[in-house]
Amino acid sequence: MDRAQPLIQRQRELAAITRALTTDGESRGVVLTGAAGVGKTTLARFATGSLPGTVRWVAGTESARSIPLGVFAHLVVGSTTSRDPVNFLAAAREALLADGDDLVIGVDDAHLLDQLSATFLHQLALDGKARIVATVRSGESVPDAVTSLWKDGYLQRLELEPFTREQSVAYVESVLGGPLEELSADRMWEASGGNALFLKHLVEGALEAGTLSDKRGVWQLRGRAAITSELAALLESRIAQLPDDVLRCLQLLAFCEPIDLDVLASVAGEESIEEAERRGLVRVHEDGIRLEVRYAHPLFSEVIRRGLGRAAARRLRGILVEALQSSDLSTVSSRIRLTELALDSDRPPDTALLLSSARSAIGFADSALGERFARAAVQRGGGFDAAQLLGRTLFWLGKSDEDEALLTEFDPDALDQRELATWGMVRFANLFFGKGDVDSAEEVLGILRERVTEPSLALTIRALGAGSAVAQNRLAEGLSEAQAVLARPDLTPWAVEWATYAQLWVFAVSGSGDIAGASARNDAVAGKVDGLFRYMAGLASVRALILTGQFDAAERRAQRFLDNASSLEYLAWGQASVVVADMELVRGRIADAARRLEQAVAALSVGPSTNAIAWIFPAYYPLIQAYSLLGRVTDAEAVLDAAETRYGGQVAVHRPHLDLARGWVFAARGETSRAVELAREAARAASVAGQFGVEALALHTATRFGDSSGAGRLAQLVECCDGPLVRLAAAQAAAAESGDFGELMRVAGEYERIGVPMEAADAYALAATAAKRAGHRGSGLAAAAAADALAARCDHASTPAVTASAQPLPLTSREREIASMVAAGLTNREIADRLVVSVRTVEGHIYRACLKLDVTDRARLAEVLRSAR
Incomplete structure (x- = not known):
């Protein structure tokens, strides 16, 4: 390398x-x-x-x-x-x-x-x-x-201690010349133990093996750790000196780590384990009431594997399979491990075990392992049960075309009620969320509604329809169906999951923070449905808490999702990262949120085609906002283009958020009138759909952009939205409209108290503007200083209000806007087209701005605007 x-x-x-x-x-x-x-x-x-x-x-x-x-x-x-x-x-x-x-x-x-x-x-x-x-x-x-x-x-x-995690990440990112995904960073640090030499060779080996690659500007490690032949030679020299019984102990451990001490002793002997521990090659630790054996350093496992041929590896796995079959297999994880070992051993698993383990892996959100088990079951003649499990994994892995081809091989008329319902749900999800083919998905849903008559299964199909309606932004219909389903007893786990999914997303956009019952139901069926699905509902629950100002609860729930996902595979980690990034954005950690969302988008971009995968979409609009706040306009525009390309009926519930994100892009460009217009459009679209929480957010954003005309509607929304945020937004808009400096200062302080610093910064900035208009220069300077300090604390984020208060220029809002567009390099004609005014009007504003700023031409005007930002 x-x-x-x-x-x-x-x-x-x-x-x-x-x-x-x-x-x-x-x-x-x-x-x-x-x-x-x-x-x-x-x-x-x-x-x-x-x-x-x-x-x-x-x-x-x-x-x-x-x-x-x-x-x-x-x-x-x-x-x-x-x-x-x-x-x-x-x-x-x-x-x-x-x-x-x-x-x-x-x-x-x-x-x-x-x-x-x-x-x-x-x-x-x-x-x-x-x-x-x-x-x-x-x-x-x-x-x-x-x-x-x-x-x-x-x-x-x-x-000299090993590298800390931060030092390890700094080293890898310096080598790669780009950011490393956090999940990959954790696994590389654990594999290297922070050892600088091991880390160097691990990076080189992973690059050579192709397991470390750049995905959308983020470096990701996928698959097992790979090491160079040079490092392997160094470690092999130590292994070559081991007694045969210790080497055999390490070989067995390489295929089943960690392993119960008694199980390993039954096949390797207690003396060999004791000698391996004495030499510092393995460690024995407590896991509850059990003692487990692990390698002292993970890379030794890779070296041991490299030194074994396929036949020897197959035989050793078979020995472990036989030992594990005689041990406690009461836990799901123990059966999954047995199945994984058996697949590549001389004692292959039966179809029943493959099916059971595939279901469990999918429930644990490990789609890649679930695919492996399900595919093996299909190859062994597992029939419909194996095929539907494989279809579910293909959907999550972004292999939508293969999934559709697999499922269309089955004739719905030849399936019994249970099979038909299962076939339909898997195919609907793939067509709707995976391929973005809403019309075909609705046709499948129609077949299910017509033909599935068994009561509990019919309720499941109704719940599926509720989820579909909400995703398509038909909130009232979806919520009504979801509540009707949840009122019935003896529901299948999938009925609970789909109905709860619909209910939580309605809460997430309507301004209702009463999610306790829905979240509890969602948690109760975890493991009984696809593990990845609960992250989609989990995101909704956190956004509902955020929109209603329950930030501490939202933060705890978001972190719990991430903690659980970090031990799973990258798709779960990606979805959980979106949840945590939402909270980082709220708390003013803008750069952290942008970095996490970049990694989430890269992690969720799976499969041959990611044009319509619905679970990427909720990452787009917070990333657009984060980029806009950081002044990364080009990056924000690129994500906005990607979001528009991938938009369809399957994500229509996110449309108002997307329109609002577009408003943030225009605000970052300095085109505040267009930003205000887009925020208003987002509010109108949200209102029509019943997304009253998002409507309030959009009107509040318009206030932050300098438009307080939504004060009356915000006052009405206080009555139908939970929590303190809409009440504060209404008070802020009314105070901005009347120029009430004291009330704006009070609102800004309240935003600070509840922990939303960028909202506080904008409120202080609006207070500064109000004070200056009233001739209170000292008060205005104090408020502007508070706004600037908060914005600096939020990674020097910039909004129209903060910019205007921090660097006041003797310009009207329209003159400032046109001057900003001049600074961005737009011609007079382009400015006129964007603002829907005449070129003569633009020229007049530029002339007056030049007079006020004592500059002679457009070039000098642009320089002044750029220096004032």
């Missing part, structure tokens, strides 16, 4: 080494200790590289260990013929000190020094004629003369 290898500076350790080598005191240098590959040599050489004097480096090796004064022998070649150790040491000392003052001696792998070299190093430290920096590998036998260097205080001892 030809990528540059960066140095991740450890500032604390680097400063300690530099002090020890440059300042006078009792210590004459430093000994760096730490595990192999932790970065001792790299750090030591970096520290000595900037020193003014002479630096002489030597390195201890196994081959030189048997030679007296081995690593320093080159210093005395030709200078003495004596074989007396004393003369040897004297000649070496004289040769070294000939380099003059400020001499630094670096010794790499000082634990490998022969006794005479160790003695010589000790003498140099005693007489203080040179500074010393040495590295010693932890866990190795070290000569007494070297050990006494730090025990007797001649050198400082500094233990």
Whole structure:
């Protein structure tokens, strides 16, 4: 790999080494200790590289260990013929000190020094004629003369720890030249153990294997860790020295980690496990009432696997399968593990186990593993049950065309009631959410409504219809059906899930925060339906809490989703990341939200085609807003284009949000009149659909853009929306309309108190404008300063109100808008077309703006506007 290898500076350790080598005191240098590959040599050489004097480096090796004064022998070649150790040491000392003052001696792998070299190093430290920096590998036998260097205080001892997670991410991102997905970062850090050498080779190996790749500007690790042949050789040299019984123990563990201690002992022997633990190769830890065995370092598992042929691996898995079949298989995870092992062993699983494990994997939101089990079941003649399970995994993995081809092989007339309902739900979901073919999906739904008559199944189909109606923005119809279904007893898990999905999304957009019952029902069926589906409903529940100002509850719920998803696969993690990013945006962590949403979009972009996958869509509009707030207009426009391309009836419920996001793009461009118009359009569309919470949000956004004409409607919405936010928005709009400085300041303080800093910043900014209009310059400056401080705290986010208050110019709002468009490079004709005015009108505004700002032309006007931002 030809990528540059960066140095991740450890500032604390680097400063300690530099002090020890440059300042006078009792210590004459430093000994760096730490595990192999932790970065001792790299750090030591970096520290000595900037020193003014002479630096002489030597390195201890196994081959030189048997030679007296081995690593320093080159210093005395030709200078003495004596074989007396004393003369040897004297000649070496004289040769070294000939380099003059400020001499630094670096010794790499000082634990490998022969006794005479160790003695010589000790003498140099005693007489203080040179500074010393040495590295010693932890866990190795070290000569007494070297050990006494730090025990007797001649050198400082500094233990070098593995990289922290943050340092590991910084290293990988420096190598790759781009951001690393957080889920991938976690797994690479865990696999490397923070060891710098292991991390370097893991990155190189993953790039070579193609498991580490750039997806939409975000680097993702997919599949098992891969390591280079170079690192494999280093680790294999350690493995080659193991006794056969210990090696066999490690080979078995490589295919089933972690494993119950008693199960491993039954096939590998207790003595071999004890010896592996003594050598630091495995660790035994408690998991509840059980003891489990894991590798001490994950990469050893990969090396062990590389050294086994297919036949041997198949046989070892078979041994483990037999042992596990005799153990406790009462948990779902234990049966999944047994099935995964059996698939590639000489004891293949039966179809019933494959089907059971496929259902469980899908319930756990591991679609990739579910696909593997279901596909194997199909190949073994599992019939319809296997096919519908495979279809469900293909849907989640974005393989919609293959899913449709699989399901259309079945004749609905040949299916019984249960099979027909299942076939229809899977096919509907794939057509509707996966392919975006709403018309075909509705045809399937019509077939189900007509032919599914068994009562509990018919209720499930009604719930499916409720979910469809809500997604298509027919909220009243969807909510009515959902509530009718939920009022009935003995519902199937899928009936509960679809009805709850519909109900929560209605709450998420209507301004109702009463989600407790729906969330409890959603949680109750977790594991009984597709695990990934609950994240779609979970997102709705968090957005309902946010829209009604229940931020602490929303934050707890969002974090719980992410914590659960982090142990699963990337699709669950991607959906959970959208939920957490929503809260980051609310809390003013704009850059964090943008970064997380970028990663979520990349993670959710799966399959051969992602043009219509519905669960990506909720990530688009918060990302557009985040980019707009950060001034990343080009990025915001690109995401907006992607969202428009992927928009369809299957995501119609998100249309008002998308229109509002477009308004944020125009606001970031400085085209505030168009931004206000789009916010109003979003409010009107939301109102017609019954999305009263989103309507309130849109009208509030229009207020932030400088339009307070929605004050009356916001006052009405207070009566039909829960929580404090709509009440504050109504008060803010009314105060902005009347120019009430004191009320705007009160509202801004309340926004601060409840933890929404960007709303507070805009309220302070509007207060500043009101104060200045009233001639209260001092109050206006104080309010503007508060707005600017909050915006700076929110990653220097920019809104029209904050910009106007922070850098006031003697322009009307229309003059400022047109001047901003001039600064963006638009011609007079383009400006006129966008504002739907004449070119002459535009020219007049530009002329008056130039007079007020004392500039002579468009170019100077543009410069003034850009400098004022």
